[in-house]
Amino acid sequence: MTTTVTPASAGSAASPPSHAAVRLRTPRRPHSPGRPRRSVLLTVLTGLVLLYSLVPLVWLVISATKTQEGLSRSFGLWFDDDFALWDNIAETFTYGDGVFTRWLLNTLLYVVVGAGGATFLAVLGGYALAKFDFPGRRAVFAVVIGAVAVPGTALAVPTFLMFSTMGLTNTPWAVIIPSLISPFGLYLMWVFASEAIPTELMEAARIDGAGEVRTFFQVALPLLAPGIVTVSLFTMVATWNNYFLPLIMIKDPDWYPLTLGLNSWNAQAATAGGEPVFHLVVTGSLVTIVPLIAAFLLLQKYWQSGLAAGSVKE
Numbered sequence: 001m002t003t004t005v006t007p008a009s010a011g012s013a014a015s016p017p018s019h020a021a022v023r024l025r026t027p028r029r030p031h032s033p034g035r036p037r038r039s040v041l042l043t044v045l046t047g048l049v050l051l052y053s054l055v056p057l058v059w060l061v062i063s064a065t066k067t068q069e070g071l072s073r074s075f076g077l078w079f080d081d082d083f084a085l086w087d088n089i090a091e092t093f094t095y096g097d098g099v100f101t102r103w104l105l106n107t108l109l110y111v112v113v114g115a116g117g118a119t120f121l122a123v124l125g126g127y128a129l130a131k132f133d134f135p136g137r138r139a140v141f142a143v144v145i146g147a148v149a150v151p152g153t154a155l156a157v158p159t160f161l162m163f164s165t166m167g168l169t170n171t172p173w174a175v176i177i178p179s180l181i182s183p184f185g186l187y188l189m190w191v192f193a194s195e196a197i198p199t200e201l202m203e204a205a206r207i208d209g210a211g212e213v214r215t216f217f218q219v220a221l222p223l224l225a226p227g228i229v230t231v232s233l234f235t236m237v238a239t240w241n242n243y244f245l246p247l248i249m250i251k252d253p254d255w256y257p258l259t260l261g262l263n264s265w266n267a268q269a270a271t272a273g274g275e276p277v278f279h280l281v282v283t284g285s286l287v288t289i290v291p292l293i294a295a296f297l298l299l300q301k302y303w304q305s306g307l308a309a310g311s312v313k314e
Contacts, residue, residue: 009106024105028314031312040235048209055077058140059077060231060282060285060286060289061286062076062077062079063076063279063282064080064085064088064279064282064283064285064286065080065085065088066079066080066082066084066085066279066282067082067084067087067088067285068276068277069277070082070084071278071279071282073153084279085283086213088272088280088282088283089283089287091280091283092283092284092287093282095272095277095280099253099261100258100261102254102256103172103256103257103258103260103261103262104258104287106172106255106257106258107240107257107258107259109172109241110172110175110176110179110239110257110280111236111240112233112241113176114176114179114239115179115235115236115238115239115240116232117176117179117180118180118181118182118185118231118235118239119180119182119185119228119231119232119235120174121180121181121182121186122182122185122186122188122189122231122235123188123221123224123227123228123231124141125191126185126187126188126189126190126191126192126227126297127220127224127231128191129141129190129193129195129214130188130190130191130193130194130197131193131194131197131199131202131220138293139232144183144190145156145187146303147183148183148184148187150205152244152245154254155175155178155246156244156245157248159178159245160249162173162250163177168251169247169249170250170251170252170255170256171202171250172255173240174245174246174249174250175245175250175257178245179235179238179242179245182231182234182238184234184236184293185231185234185235186232187236188227188231189224189228189231192224192226192227192230193220193224196223196224196226196256197219197220197223197224198266201219202219202220203214205218205219207233208289222286224304226302226312229299229302230302232299233295233296233299236292236295237292240258240288240292241261242259243263244255246260247260253292258284258288260283261284262281262288265280265281265284266278266281287294
């Protein structure tokens with residue numbers, strides 16, 4: 001709709017429209033802050049990312065219901081005539097004298113001790129760097145940022161040579177000790193502690209007579225819960241999916257994590273006289289990701305609040 005505005009002379013009726021008439025467009029309705037903007041492009045891109053993420057998971061679930069023969073005779077994204085999921089799960093835990101259970105327990109050991117220790121050290125270090133001033137604090141910050149940028153594979157060979165000299169290779173400590181160091185977790189806790197713990201609250205606790213240890217455990221630690229859960233999830237996933245470090249550190253199959261164990265099953269078909277067990281590899285992979293999915297679903301609200309900490313300044 002348009003509106004025509006014309007000048008009017010004094011004491012006369014409105015004059016007819018002229019070529020000098022000004023045409024004003026009706027202003028667009030302002031965007032409501034409470035309603036998000038719709039974008040077809042972003043919707044399509046989000047759908048593609050969702051499809052890219054879910055298709056492998058769907059394939060894994062469907063393939064875990066097939067036998068060894070069914071994997072080759074049926075379409076990958078549809079079920080076979082024989083539904084063998086429960087049989088595959090039972091065979092996965094009993095094949096090779098139940099070695100899959102040993103690999104699962106090894107992985108839990110590496111996650112509980114390695115990832116748990118990495119989270120604890122990241123909390124202590126992040127809290128100290130955020131709330132205490134000491135000489136060399138900026139140098140520590142530069143070292144942490146530099147360590148975040150260094151990929152873990154670049155440190156694998158030097159770590160192997162150092163642990164080989166100390167005689168720790170082919171032992172669980174060769175996987176646990178390097179997992180205790182998480183530069184990204186330390187940086188994340190540093191940023192989170194800077195925003196989550198008011199300095200005034202710490203000063204009030206000290207005035208009331210609380211020492212530094214009591215202030216940390218009774219005042220700071222409850223406020224750091226979202227950040228602790230976030231760092232725990234990151235370190236747990238990194239340790240659970242760790243492959244390259246155990247590959248060069250451990251040669252004894254009894255100390256394999258799930259990643260190396262499933263890879264050894266997958267490589268059986270390429271060895272002389274080896275038995276192909278691809279259906280067990282697929283089923284074992286499905287069992288492997290169940291704890292990770294459960295952890296993310298149970299701790300999702302803490303994880304999201306931890307990532308959003310500091311994004312809004314009041």
